[in-house]
Amino acid sequence: xxxxxxxxxxxxxxxxxxxxxxxxxxxxxxxxxxxxxxxxxxxxxxxxxxxxxxxxxxxxxxxxxxxxxxxxxxxxxxxxxxxxxxxxxxxxxxxxxxxxxxxxxxxxxxxxxx
Amino acid sequence: xxxxxxxxxxxxxxxxxxxxxxxxxxxxxxxxxxxxxxxxxxxxxxxxxxxxxxxxxxxxxxxxxxxxxxxxxxxxxxxxxxxxxxxxxxxxxxxxxxxxxxxxxxxxxxxxxx
Numbered sequence: 001x002x003x004x005x006x007x008x009x010x011x012x013x014x015x016x017x018x019x020x021x022x023x024x025x026x027x028x029x030x031x032x033x034x035x036x037x038x039x040x041x042x043x044x045x046x047x048x049x050x051x052x053x054x055x056x057x058x059x060x061x062x063x064x065x066x067x068x069x070x071x072x073x074x075x076x077x078x079x080x081x082x083x084x085x086x087x088x089x090x091x092x093x094x095x096x097x098x099x100x101x102x103x104x105x106x107x108x109x110x111x112x113x114x
Numbered sequence: 115x116x117x118x119x120x121x122x123x124x125x126x127x128x129x130x131x132x133x134x135x136x137x138x139x140x141x142x143x144x145x146x147x148x149x150x151x152x153x154x155x156x157x158x159x160x161x162x163x164x165x166x167x168x169x170x171x172x173x174x175x176x177x178x179x180x181x182x183x184x185x186x187x188x189x190x191x192x193x194x195x196x197x198x199x200x201x202x203x204x205x206x207x208x209x210x211x212x213x214x215x216x217x218x219x220x221x222x223x224x225x226x227x228x
Contacts, residue, residue, distance in 0.1 A: 033214075041220060042120075042204055042218040042219050042220040043204065043206075043218040044218070045215065045216055048215065056214060056215070058215060058216075059217065092157075103216075105157030105159070107156070108157055
């Protein structure tokens with residue numbers, strides 16, 4: 001089954017404790033992206049990747065890191081989480097011709113930082 | 115830089131009535147435009163997209179949207195609402211010369227009443 005998987009789905013952590021949210025897709029998509037969703041703000045793009053070893057900042061990259069060492073994986077790293085990073089996070093992948101085509105979204109990761 | 119404005123954070127429609135969700139964008143270059151739908155506790159799903167082909171775009175579930183360059187709008191319509199259309203709808207834009215960067219509107223919650 002074609003899908004985007006995220007782990008964990010729910011995470012409660014404390015300020016400053018490094019964490020990684022994994023994202024994996026099995027559709028051989030070049031494009032992957034991370035978003036955070038907050039009430040009243042819609043989705044805001046954190047980072048995106050056009051292909052392996054190619055990443056770029058979205059609108060809200062501060063406090064986050066990403067890497068794209070393999071085509072299928074695009075982990076999101078919070079090196080020192082803070083309470084303002086409490087949010088619902090979505091990973092997405094998509095085709096790239098022409099432009100960004102349909103993006104397939106993962107189920108989301110609900111993160112709470114205390 | 116591109117931006118998206120969705121008019122109305124909540125819309126209530128009667129079953130069988132017209133659904134109209136408004137989206138205006140700003141972009142310095144030809145845009146790519148999208149409508150996504152999010153059902154409760156799920157990720158987003160693409161309804162339709164405009165990528166500089168026909169200005170009237172038909173999507174899934176009976177939805178369509180019209181790109182109007184002069185009005186910088188991309189409003190979403192469905193002639194007859196169904197109870198299953200209750201969801202949150204997001205308009206999104208990317209620019210054709212940096213299409214990996216995607217910006218979403220704040221979303222419109224649609225309630226369908228019997």
